[in-house]
Every structure is written in C-alpha cells, then in structure tokens.
Amino acid sequence: MKITRITSHVLSCDMPELLGYSQQYYAKRSAHLVEVQTNEGVTGWGECFGPGNVALANKSIVEKVIQPLIAGDNPMNRDAIWHKVYNLLRDHGQKGMPLQALSGVDIALWDIAGKITGQPIYNLLGGAHRNSVGVYGYGMMLRPESVTELAARFVDEAAEIREAGFAATKMKIGLGPREDAKLAAAVRKGVGEDFDFMADANHAYTTSDAFYVGRALDELGAYWFEEPVAPEDHAGYSELRRSLKINIAGGEAEFNRWGWKALLESRGLDIAQPEVCALGGITEYQRVLSLCHAHFTPVVNHVWGSAIAVAANLQLLAAMPPLPGGLFPREPWLEFDTTENRFRDELLSVPLNIQNQVKTNAGRVAIPDGPGLGVTPDREVIEHYKIC
Known part of the structure; x- marks a missing residue:
C-alpha cells in the first residue's frame, strides 16, 4: 500500500x-x-x-x-x-x-x-481503559459587552450548561483582574456550590495579575486556572503553582516531546492539556502522554475543532490509563464547546450526538468503536462549507 x-x-x-x-x-x-x-x-x-x-x-x-x-x-x-x-x-x-x-x-x-x-485506534494504542468518558462543557465566551452584561449572561449560561447534564463547565476570562473576579463569581452563582468550574485566561496575564485572579478563583473553589500566563513563562507557571490552591493547567500551545519535556520539568502544571491536532499528531501525543505520566501530571486533553478532532480525542481518552490509578481515580474529561459548531454537529454521516448523550447518560459520551477514528465525514457537507 x-x-x-x-x-x-x-x-x-x-x-x-x-x-x-x-x-x-x-x-x-x-x-x-x-x-x-x-x-x-x-x-x-x-x-x-x-x-x-x-x-x-x-x-x-x-x-x-x-x-x-x-x-x-x-x-x-x-x-x-x-x-x-x-x-x-x-x-x-x-x-x-x-x-x-x-x-x-x-x-x-x-x-x-x-x-x-x-480496529478502533484505541485498540492500536493498547486497548480501552473505559468505553465512555465524562464531558465538560465550555461556554461563557467573551463579547464586546460591559462587565455587568457579561456577568448576567454568565450566570444564566453556566446554569444552562449544568442543566444540560455536563460533568463540569469552563468559562473564558481575560478582561482584567477585577473584572474577571466578578465574572467568575457569576459562574459560581450560576452552577451552585457543588459543581466544578474552570477558568481559561488564554495567557492574558503577567504573573502578578494572574495571582490576583488565582486568589479570587481559590476563594470560589474553582477546579483549575488555565493558561494564566504566556506559554513561554515556565517560571511564572511554577510560581503560581507553588502559591495557589487552585490547579494550574496548560500546554495547548506546546509542541512535541522536547517542548513538553521542558514544560514538565519546570513543575508548573497540575494538569496537562496537550492538543493532538497541534503537537504532532497521535504518534507524538503518545510520547507526550508518557512524559506527563512520568512526571505524575494528569492529562485532560485540549479539544478544539470539528468532529474529526473530537473523534480523535475520544480514541485517545479511551486508551489513557488513569493516574495514579486505584479504585476511585479522577477520570479524564472530554472538552466540549457548547457554542454553535456546524463542523462538529453536521460533518459526519452518522453524528456523534454528544449533547444528547450527555443529557441521557449522566454527563458521559460513548467511545466510537468502528475502525480507525470510528467516524465518516459527509463529503457533501465538506463541499458545502469548503473555501479552498
């Protein structure tokens, strides 16, 4: 061949x-x-x-x-x-x-x-540790609105994501330290006290401003603080991890095993977020996953894109061993964009229907078990939306 x-x-x-x-x-x-x-x-x-x-x-x-x-x-x-x-x-x-x-x-x-x-890809990777995975829904995206308007919308949207059945939720921040503290409080109000929420700054802050936001998130009991500082700032990540209670997450902007080796050795991450569609594909992802586990750093994949990216990550999450293991390990989640995404929901000849699965299966989605990725794109949909 x-x-x-x-x-x-x-x-x-x-x-x-x-x-x-x-x-x-x-x-x-x-x-x-x-x-x-x-x-x-x-x-x-x-x-x-x-x-x-x-x-x-x-x-x-x-x-x-x-x-x-x-x-x-x-x-x-x-x-x-x-x-x-x-x-x-x-x-x-x-x-x-x-x-x-x-x-x-x-x-x-x-x-x-x-x-x-x-065979499904998870079998080629050594077999499935699970046949379904929990899903967290991210939303609460920024808009050119006032903080008051955003906060009111965030309360409602966070509540809707929880009501939809997702296992946890994630918000966007990065307006400014004080503004972000208000937005995070709005999300906590929307989901209640007994539900995990996370905040993603997309590397908006200096270390000092990230400390302000991180302390506010600590008080609200947020689960992780994602990309608080520039991805190059390994020392900033390490300072934040040593001093804050909240988990520090990141890595979507890191590439290949050599970049990840340096990041992990800096001891700045509580949770690693490799992006398989960026770091070098599944071949290199497997090496990065091994490095993360060698450094006892749990992995929750970064997921962005079409149904192909989602399917690839479902295969990887099926094959990911729990860390550190035991009867009651904290299992990895699938990241899911709750805003409109036609290239995820309309692309496949047989849709994944993640939203419906989440609602009816206690926040979990099944791993496709067909050969390869287990999904087939609809060429008519590709041709309809293709620009080049």
Whole structure:
C-alpha cells in the first residue's frame, strides 16, 4: 500500500454571533481537515489545529511541503514518516505551524491503520481503559459587552450548561483582574456550590495579575486556572503553582516531546492539556502522554475543532490509563464547546450526538468503536462549507 494523495479541506462559515476570548473576537468558524488517500482505496482523515488564515497557510504546508516528502510511502510506517517529515522540517520550525500540519497528516495515517486492521485506534494504542468518558462543557465566551452584561449572561449560561447534564463547565476570562473576579463569581452563582468550574485566561496575564485572579478563583473553589500566563513563562507557571490552591493547567500551545519535556520539568502544571491536532499528531501525543505520566501530571486533553478532532480525542481518552490509578481515580474529561459548531454537529454521516448523550447518560459520551477514528465525514457537507 502507498500514499497517493494528500488533500487539505479548509472549511468556513459565519457564526450566529460575535464571540471571543482574551486575545480576539471572531465572527467566523473554520476547520482544517486532512484527507490521505492510498492506492488501495483506503482513505484516512485528520485535522490540523489553527483557525482562519492559519488554516490557509497550513494547507500549503500539508499539500506543498509534506505531501511530496511522503508520497509513495507505506501509510502503515507512521513513526518512520513522522521522523522523516520532522527531521526535514526541523530547520524551519520545531513548533507551530509545521507541527500543526504534520498533526493532521499523522492522525489520518492512524485512521488508515485502523481501517486496514479493522480496529478502533484505541485498540492500536493498547486497548480501552473505559468505553465512555465524562464531558465538560465550555461556554461563557467573551463579547464586546460591559462587565455587568457579561456577568448576567454568565450566570444564566453556566446554569444552562449544568442543566444540560455536563460533568463540569469552563468559562473564558481575560478582561482584567477585577473584572474577571466578578465574572467568575457569576459562574459560581450560576452552577451552585457543588459543581466544578474552570477558568481559561488564554495567557492574558503577567504573573502578578494572574495571582490576583488565582486568589479570587481559590476563594470560589474553582477546579483549575488555565493558561494564566504566556506559554513561554515556565517560571511564572511554577510560581503560581507553588502559591495557589487552585490547579494550574496548560500546554495547548506546546509542541512535541522536547517542548513538553521542558514544560514538565519546570513543575508548573497540575494538569496537562496537550492538543493532538497541534503537537504532532497521535504518534507524538503518545510520547507526550508518557512524559506527563512520568512526571505524575494528569492529562485532560485540549479539544478544539470539528468532529474529526473530537473523534480523535475520544480514541485517545479511551486508551489513557488513569493516574495514579486505584479504585476511585479522577477520570479524564472530554472538552466540549457548547457554542454553535456546524463542523462538529453536521460533518459526519452518522453524528456523534454528544449533547444528547450527555443529557441521557449522566454527563458521559460513548467511545466510537468502528475502525480507525470510528467516524465518516459527509463529503457533501465538506463541499458545502469548503473555501479552498
């Protein structure tokens, strides 16, 4: 079997309302799917992290740089292909967009391997530790509104997410320390005292401002404080972890085993959040997961994107051993965007229906058990939303 063609499908659509986080507001949703075809008719699907113009740039890397390097290779040689591409691109970027592009290709190769062997990816990774996983719903996105307006909306939205059956919820912050404290108090009011909520700053703060927000979150009993400072600021992460009660989470902006080695050795994370569609795909994710567990750092994957990204993460969460183990371990969660996402809810020929599963299955969703990713994209949907 040989790889014959690699195609990027960049999708885009208007969102029903302007949403944002600490770095920007956005009015469009996008997704970057990767399709790897073979001479025996087996096709694999993957996804590259990165929205908007980043997806357009990554399309060029996938099709113009990576495809010529591996055309004709056996798609089952995933590790050899990974190192071949990484080594030849190393001089041009050990992080960022080259790794995002490689991630989508690598995930597609794992999908092919599962289809060839008739096995779900979790079996190729060693077997399932669970056949379903808890789901937390993130929402409470920022809008260009006053803090008073945002806080009122956050109370209602947080309550709705809990009522929908999710196991926990996550909010966006990053307006400013005092403003964020008010927004976090609103979320706590909305979910009540006996429900986990988390806050994601998307690296908005200096260490001193992050301490102010972190202490407010401590008082509210929040479960984790995500990306409080710049991802490069390992020392800032470590200071916050030593001094705050709240769990410090991060890592979605880190790449490959070498970047993760440095991050974990800095001892700045209570919870690691690798992004499989960015750090190097499933092949490299497995190495990062081993590093996290070697440092006794629990993993809750970062999940953003289409149904392909969700399916890939469900496979990984099924195969993830509990840390530290025992009769009553704290199990990993699936991250789920509760805002409108057509590329998740409409993309597949057989939808995952996560919202319905969460509501009827005590906040949990089943792991797809079909070959590979266990899902099949609808080509008509891809063509409808494809911009290039």
